[in-house]
Structures are given as structure tokens and as C-alpha cells.
Amino acid sequence: MTAELHQTKMATAAEPPFHEESEAVWGRAWGAHDEVGTLRTVLVRPPGPALDRIRADAWDEESQALVDPDGGWYWTDRRPPDPARVTAQHDGLIAALEDEGVEVVRAAPMGDTFTKAMYVRDPLVTVPGGAIIARMAVRMRRGEEADITRVVAGAGMPILSTLTGTATLEGGSFTKLRDGVAALGTSIRCNDAGAEQLREVLARIGWELIVVPLPGYTIHIDLHLAMLDLDLALVDAPGLPYGFLMRLKAMGIDVIHADPSEAWGLNLLALGPRRVLMAEGSPRSAALMRDAGVDVRTVPYDELQRNGGGVHCSTMELVRDPAA
DSSP: OHHHHHHHTTOOOOOSOHHHHHHHHHSSOOBOSSSSSOEEEEEEOOOGGGGGGOOGGGEETTTTEEEOTTSSOEESSSSOOOHHHHHHHHHHHHHHHHHTTOEEEEOOOOOTTOTTTTOTTTTEEEETTEEEEOBOSSTTTTTHHHHHHHHHHHTTOOEEEEOOTTOOBOGGGEEEEETTEEEEEESSSSOHHHHHHHHHHHHHTTOEEEEEEOOTTOOOGGGTEEEEETTEEEEOGGGSOHHHHHHHHHTTOEEEEOOTTOTTTTOOEEEETTEEEEESSOHHHHHHHHHTTOEEEEEOOHHHHTTTOOTTTTOEEEEEOOOO
């Protein structure tokens, strides 16, 4: 009888729900309700020595890139990475973030087989309350998921779910349009099973997922859509389905059409509403945003873009204030 009395004094505390007490229990309001609120904490990973594997004798004329015949890396230039420029440009990205008052969490470089691990956007997505661990689609990146889980959990962030089975999903193809509504670009990297598992997890927090089938061999939606504010986005319209563009319009989201000659212009990171950090080299897209009242800050990043990713790919928001 005494044991029963002890248990009644420790009744199950199902209420309040997880999200209502997450800050008190987990120490911070982890995650993000949107892509454009003030950025507080961001994840990065320095490139490390993995890029030393890329060789000048591996030029593939058809791919117009240096390509590992064993499928472990590619580099979109005839010249291998310049170590000094690689380090300087990634350090410059971190310095710009810190100058903006953003706390930077640095994941340690992974082993020398992980040439793409610097693109921390892809192994996870963040939503209100924590992280959802993705499942990388390509063999050269499989294994980053476990490491990124240890990093963000070690920082104190809750892990809400992990994709399993044959699902594939990468964070570069996920965007939060506003609190409660997100979009996932399905593609050669993000399959229907990944979309379905993500939909189930988001439903638990009352979120809707819009699935956006991307055309051709496009891999991620972040080369075609960048949220600048809750009611403004930079888009590459030819890379998005008409129905999705109409959905953005119905949600009251105005669009700026990026200059089509500037491939990396959309791969930017919002620091806050109508304030973005982007790579140098897309002056026309930057000018279009400035004309619309967006404050644009740029950093040199062309050397690291040759590895297949940009500023957005190289960062993941861990804590972002709600914009609304």
C-alpha cells in the first residue's frame, strides 16, 4: 500500500504539452517556426581535410567537373580546391554570422571520406521544438546523419524524429513558408517515402506539408525558392510547378524573380525579416532584393560553391525567433 501511495504522489505529468514547456525543460526555445525570423543560433561545419582528396587528374569532360571514379566526391572546376581560399571563405562566413550577433555552433570536421559534410543543411530539418533527422540519398553522404545527431543533441536540442526505412530526405529541399506550413521538394534526392514520414511528424505539431515535385534532375528546392519575409520570396519560377507558385500567391507571398543567369543567387540565409546573407557573385538578384527593401549582406564563397553548395547549404538554424 505504501508503494501505491508513493506512485499517486508522482502522477503522470502529461500536461502541459511538450511545446508549452520545452523552454523550461530543454533550456531554450529550440527550432524555428519560419525561415525569416531573427536568427539566434546557427550550425556550421568547417570543410576540414576531406577536400584534400580531390585530384587535378580526375577531370570528367562530360560532367565538366573533377569526379572521383569511386563516387566519393566531385568538384565543379578543373582546378582542385585551394586550401587557403577554402579556409578563408568559410571563416568569413562564420565571422559575418557572429558580426550579426548570431551564436555559431561548430560541428567538428568529419573523416576524410566526407567531402560534402560542410553542407550541414542536409542531414536534418528544424521545426518548432527541435530537429528531425533526415536520411541522405547518396552514398558519399550516408553516415552524416549519426554525426549531426550527436552534435545537435550535444548542444541540447531535442531530436523529434529520425527518418527510417527506404525514406530519403535532405534539408536543402525543405522550407518553412510560415508558422504551420512547410514545403518539401521531392526529387532525385527526396522521395515520396521521405515526404510521407515527414508529413506524419509535422502533423503531430499541427503543421501542413506541401509536397512540391521538382522537375528533371533538380535536387533541392533551395536553388529555386528563398523566403525573405513572411510575405516575400525570391524565386526561380521555371524551377517550380505552376500550382505551387499559385499557392504562394494565395498565401499572400509576393515573389521577386531571381536573375536566371545567377545560379547561386537563391542559396541565401535570412538573418531576419528582409535581411539576408548571401554569397558574392549574384549582383543582379541582390539589386532586385534591395529594390524591394531587403537588406543584403554578401561574403566571398565562390571556392566553396565549387563543392556543390552555397551559404544556405552551409548553415542550419537551430534557434530562430518567430517572425510573426
